[in-house]
Amino acid sequence: MTHDGRRTAAAYPNPSSPAARAVMQGNRKTDTRPELTVRRALHAAGLRYRVNHAVTVQGVRVRPDVVFSWRKVAVFIDGCFWHGCPTHVTQPRANSDYWQQKLQRNRVRDNRTDALLRQAGWIVVRVWEHESSAAVTDLVKHALSDLDR
Numbered sequence: 001m002t003h004d005g006r007r008t009a010a011a012y013p014n015p016s017s018p019a020a021r022a023v024m025q026g027n028r029k030t031d032t033r034p035e036l037t038v039r040r041a042l043h044a045a046g047l048r049y050r051v052n053h054a055v056t057v058q059g060v061r062v063r064p065d066v067v068f069s070w071r072k073v074a075v076f077i078d079g080c081f082w083h084g085c086p087t088h089v090t091q092p093r094a095n096s097d098y099w100q101q102k103l104q105r106n107r108v109r110d111n112r113t114d115a116l117l118r119q120a121g122w123i124v125v126r127v128w129e130h131e132s133s134a135a136v137t138d139l140v141k142h143a144l145s146d147l148d149r
């Protein structure tokens with residue numbers, strides 16, 4: 001209280017919103033890093049791929065993280081946060097309904113993308129960002145060498 005009785009300590013914004021923002025920023029920052037690590041590992045293994053290459057399936061444009069168009073193999077490296085990794089999912093407590101719906105929408109979209117690509121004869125390799133680049137490289141090599149197609 002000041003001498004005239006007004007409160008000087010104004011109501012501060014709810015600290016949960018800057019906290020939630022920090023989580024999101026942290027995730028955005030690390031979003032591309034696992035992707036780069038995987039790309040480097042694939043390159044080191046002698047695999048040549050396209051990055052940021054849109055694939056159109058039944059009129060729908062999808063953009064896998066790594067594309068081997070010559071073998072129709074599409075690789076997605078999913079961020080643990082945005083795609084709801086069961087091991088690392090941490091939903092901000094604020095607006096939890098909003099986040100639940102957002103993550104659910106992402107999952108639905110991921111499934112639809114996979115289904116579209118598979119129907120068109122693609123092999124989809126979808127991994128979490130927390131998976132080791134060596135493990136991902138093995139999966140990709142396996143997909144590329146699938147000669148039964």
Ligand SMILES: [Zn+2]
Pocket residue numbers: 080085086087088089128129130
């Ligand atoms: Zn994870």
